Amino acid sequence: xxxxxxxxxxxxxxxxxxxxxxxxxxxxxxxxxxxxxxxxxxxxxxxxxxxxxxxxxxxxxxxxxxxxxxxxxxxxxxxxxxxxxxxxxxxxxxxxxxxxxxxxxxxxxxxxxxxxxxxxxxxxxxxxxxxxxxxxxxxxxxxxxxxxxxxxxxxxxxxxxxxxxxxxxxxxxxxxxxxxxxxxxxxxxxxxxxxxxxxxxxxxxxxxxxxxxxxxxxxxxxxxxxxxxxxxxxxxxxxxxxxxxxxxxxxxxxxxxxxxxxxxxxxxxxxxxxxxxxxxxxxxxxxxxxxxxxxxxxxxxxxxxxxxxxxxxxxxxxxxxxxxxxxxxxxxxxxxxxxxxxxxxxxxxxxxxxxxxxxxxxxxxxxxxxxxxxxxxxxxxxxxxxxxxxxxxxxxxxxxxxxxxxxxxxxxxxxxxxxxxxxxxxxxxxxxxxxxxxxxxxxxxxxxxxxxxxxxxxxxxxxxxxxxxxxxxxxxxxxxxxxxxxxxxxxxxxxxxxxxxxxxxxxxxxxxxxxxxxxxxxxxxxxxxxxxxxxxxxxxxxxxxxxxxxxxxxxxxxxxxxxxxxxxxxxxxxxxxxxxxxxxxxxxxxxxxxxxxxxxxxxxxxxxxxxxxxxxxxxxxxxxxxxxxxxxxxxxxxxxxxxxxxxxxxxxxxxxxxxxxxxxxxxxxxxxxxxxxxxxxxxxxxxxxxxx
Numbered sequence: 058x059x060x061x062x063x064x065x066x067x068x069x070x071x072x073x074x075x076x077x078x079x080x081x082x083x084x085x086x087x088x089x090x091x092x093x094x095x096x097x098x099x100x101x102x103x104x105x106x107x108x109x110x111x112x113x114x115x116x117x118x119x120x121x122x123x124x125x126x127x128x129x130x131x132x133x134x135x136x137x138x139x140x141x142x143x144x145x146x147x148x149x150x151x152x153x154x155x156x157x158x159x160x161x162x163x164x165x166x167x168x169x170x171x172x173x174x175x176x177x178x179x180x181x182x183x184x185x186x187x188x189x190x191x192x193x194x195x196x197x198x199x200x201x202x203x204x205x206x207x208x209x210x211x212x213x214x215x216x217x218x219x220x221x222x223x224x225x226x227x228x229x230x231x232x233x234x235x236x237x238x239x240x241x242x243x244x245x246x247x248x249x250x251x252x253x254x255x256x257x258x259x260x261x262x263x264x265x266x267x268x269x270x271x272x273x274x275x276x277x278x279x280x281x282x283x284x285x286x287x288x289x290x291x292x293x294x295x296x297x298x299x300x301x302x303x304x305x306x307x308x309x310x311x312x313x314x315x316x317x318x319x320x321x322x323x324x325x326x327x328x329x330x331x332x333x334x335x336x337x338x339x340x341x342x343x344x345x346x347x348x349x350x351x352x353x354x355x356x357x358x359x360x361x362x363x364x365x366x367x368x369x370x371x372x373x374x375x376x377x378x379x380x381x382x383x384x385x386x387x388x389x390x391x392x393x394x395x396x397x398x399x400x401x402x403x404x405x406x407x408x409x410x411x412x413x414x415x416x417x418x419x420x421x422x423x424x425x426x427x428x429x430x431x432x433x434x435x436x437x438x439x440x441x442x443x444x445x446x447x448x449x450x451x452x453x454x455x456x457x458x459x460x461x462x463x464x465x466x467x468x469x470x471x472x473x474x475x476x477x478x479x480x481x482x483x484x485x486x487x488x489x490x491x492x493x494x495x496x497x498x499x500x501x502x503x504x505x506x507x508x509x510x511x512x513x514x515x516x517x518x519x520x521x522x523x524x525x526x527x528x529x530x531x532x533x534x535x536x537x538x539x540x541x542x543x544x545x546x547x548x549x550x551x552x553x554x555x556x557x558x559x560x561x562x563x564x565x566x567x568x569x570x571x572x573x574x575x576x577x578x579x580x581x582x583x584x585x586x587x588x589x590x591x592x593x594x595x596x597x598x599x600x601x602x603x604x605x606x607x608x609x610x611x612x613x614x615x616x617x618x619x620x621x622x623x624x625x626x627x628x629x630x631x632x633x634x635x636x637x638x639x640x641x642x643x644x645x646x647x648x649x650x651x652x653x654x655x656x657x658x659x660x661x662x663x664x665x666x667x668x669x670x671x672x673x674x675x676x677x678x679x680x681x682x683x684x685x686x687x688x689x690x691x692x693x694x695x696x697x698x699x700x701x702x703x704x705x706x707x708x709x710x711x712x713x714x715x716x717x718x719x720x721x722x723x724x725x726x727x728x729x730x731x732x733x734x735x736x737x738x739x740x741x742x743x744x745x746x747x748x749x
Contacts, residue, residue: 062109063118068385069154069293070128070196076120077196081130081152082113082378083347085142088133089115092149098127098160098193113378127159127193128152132346136170138179141349141359143340145170147184151291151342153382155194155269156389157305158294162341163190164274170340179336179360191341192269192290199393201309209397210319211432212260214457214500214576215635218625219323220259221508222581223285224267224299226604242267242300242307246314254320256618257584258625261321261434263400265509267308268324269294271332271341279529281597285509287402288332288368290341292386295394305394312395321397323434324390328372328383329406329441335369336361343372350376353409365406365443374407374420383407383420388429398434400459405441405448413445421453436503450491450501457576460488460502467506468517468540470694471565471739475670481692482674486640486651487574498637502575506566507583512593514566514583515615517541518559519548524591527602535594548591560614561739564718565692567617568741571624572634572690579621581605586615627715631688631745633678640678652677656701658731673699673736677706677746687746688715693736705730709746716743 063078071078079091090104107115129151134144148170151158166173167187175181228234228244238244245262254262266286273283286296300307312322331351333344343351353363353371362370374380390396401407408418415421424430439458440447452458463484470477483490487499507514512523521543525535544555563586570577581587582605589595595603609615628634640650643660653661653676672694677687689712693699703712714726719737727747728734736742 059119059121060105060108061118061120063116065109065111065114065116068114068382069152069156070194072122072124072196072198076118077122077126078116078118079107079128080114080116081107081132081346082350083115083132083134084113084350084378085347086115086132086134086144090131090133090146091117092129092131092188093122094127094129094188094193096125096127099189101188104131122196124196124198126196128196129188129191129193130346136182138336138360139358141354143170143179143344143348145182145340145345147186148340148345149186149188149191150340150345151192152194153291153342153346154293154385155291156197156199156293157195158192158269158291158297159195160192162192162271162290164277165190168339168341169337170345197305201306201393203309203313203395209316209395210260210321211397212321214434214498215637216260216629217321217434217500217576218258218260218628219263219503219576219578220254220257220261220581221263221265221325221578222605223265223509223603224296225599226284227581229604230601230607232607240299242295242304242311246311246318251315251318251320253618255318257579257621258628259320259579261323261397262315263323263325263578265325266327266402267296267299268292268326269296273332274339276597281529282599283597284599284603285596287327287596289327289330290332292326292328292382293389309394316395321434322395323398323400323436324396325400325402326387327402328374328386329403330366330368330370330372333370335364338369351379365409365441365446366403367442371406371409374418375410377419380419380423384423384427387433388427391429391433396433398436400436400438402438403441404437404439404452405446406443409441409443413443414448414451416451416453425453425455450494452501454495454497454501457501457503458492459508459578460484460491460504460575462488462491463502463504463573463575464506465540467566467569470672470692471562471569472540472542473694473696474540475672478668478671478674479666482653482676485569485573485676485690485692489639493639499574499639500576500637503578504570504573504575505578505580506570507580508578509580510594510596511536512539512541512591513580513587513589514563515559515586515588516591516593517566518562519543519546519588520591521547522591523593525594527592528594528597535592539593556614558739560617561718564617564620565739565741567621568624568716568718569692571621571628572741572743574634574636574640582607584616584618584621585609586612586617627743631678631680631686633680633685633688649677649679651679652704654704656699658702658704673701675701677704686748689744689746691736691740691742693738693740693742695738697738699736701734701736703728703730703732703734703744706746708749710749711747712744713747714742715745716741718742
């Protein structure tokens, strides 16, 4: 009675306290063998054919298999690439639902289903066993003691401030994090890191991929790694390199400690493609289990993949079992690991149907109705590389989206480009031209100037050109369209005027990010002047290039931590910044949401908006609370000072300066309406109105 039928109802390896049920989906396989390994994963102990097949699921129950057991699958079926089938039972395959992996992928030609070097390429067939170099799935006990008082923060969208960070890169350079915790899950919740996040006013840490991933063979041969992790092998298992002792429990312990500090955990997830690449890629999991079901294949020749991602292949979420896997994965991370939300890499690919992006796709519909995910934050990177892939503003109201229109406009504006005040006005007030439809609110836009992909903030004002030579691609990789300005010197300089200007421009970008309606996202290290030496594509740099440098912490020229904290407090102090009501102009009764003003404090006309090469923008945000303070904001991107007048609003007797990026020691000036003031060159200043 050791082996029985088990159930197809729960995919993966499920331990019930007495034994383990194994269940694997494949619509086109003819037979599935479960392979059990010794504790080191070196020796295959036995192969057991799963005895039952129901609803395209092979399944069986073993009553003497317990947590810690290493296993994999060998899947039999036709090897017919031109028909979309790539079964090869000589290849040990990872369970798509594996919750923990043992061992690392050791590259060799044996991982390919075809004979590498053959003139027939992937139409040939390889009979080598790859088991020795494959990571193995591990049966796990999912139980975990969260403690009776563990509670998720549930930060309202309007109060949310994201901090994008890499698990390893965030703490490797922090000397106040214990050496044994640096670069690990647990390091994220070290007291020094939590103190820093609280000092910044961060509410939600957004982690680059922690799903188990693979270092590309090409990178390994170049002695590099896939540092960022956008090369997923398993959508359920936490990446072991950040918590080798017990990555699942290490991750959950970290989540619990961050929650105790009131900080949410958001995961950057990559469901759009896998580590298996194009038709010449390895056979590690999905390709060998059911290639024709998991991937988008070309309709006229199923040998090739329809690639919307630029990574060789694309997962096909129109297939119900592939959609189920993604949904099961999301629910697992919420229910078992207590994460608070997800940022979806190349989200447009997930919502594709036969005719391209579909706002009512199976994926978006499944998310919309799922009760487990109802309170999770859903954030789209709203594009992919396929036709019609750019879909900023097109997602349902449950979603928020990375707003690259904000990034582009603000980079160009503070780099010195003129005639952008109309564009900047929209970006600072929630991008209503993009998101004000179908009941969507300002929180729909995630505003950012920098993210992991591209220059960090310090490099944005230090380099005119990318310097990606360390990536081994002759500086051909990475975007050449950075909207940066080095102000006369490429890279570091000792020129005090340039140093001061660069610092002020960093403050300007940070000030705008926090003053803008929408949800701000801060890139880890931007607050301390972190640099990548001009590398704008550090995806393979697991070293000082890719890690956050904390050398600027405490440095008068580089450390803007307290300034960022001040800006976070301003968002709380002036609720009109975080209002979820779209702004309008002057009403018949004299009330308003926003007033756009000329330097002479007159309301702007069409002629003023078209001012040639304009670089000055000023406006008043009315308080959305009775008796509150309006906020007058001035953005001067001109290289010279510009005189202006403070607005005359009869219900307010004075204006008090609350921000000036050109003055580190802000003098609290209280001035009457109509007073003449100078906006310093390239500065952001703000005044709060005092009720009469």
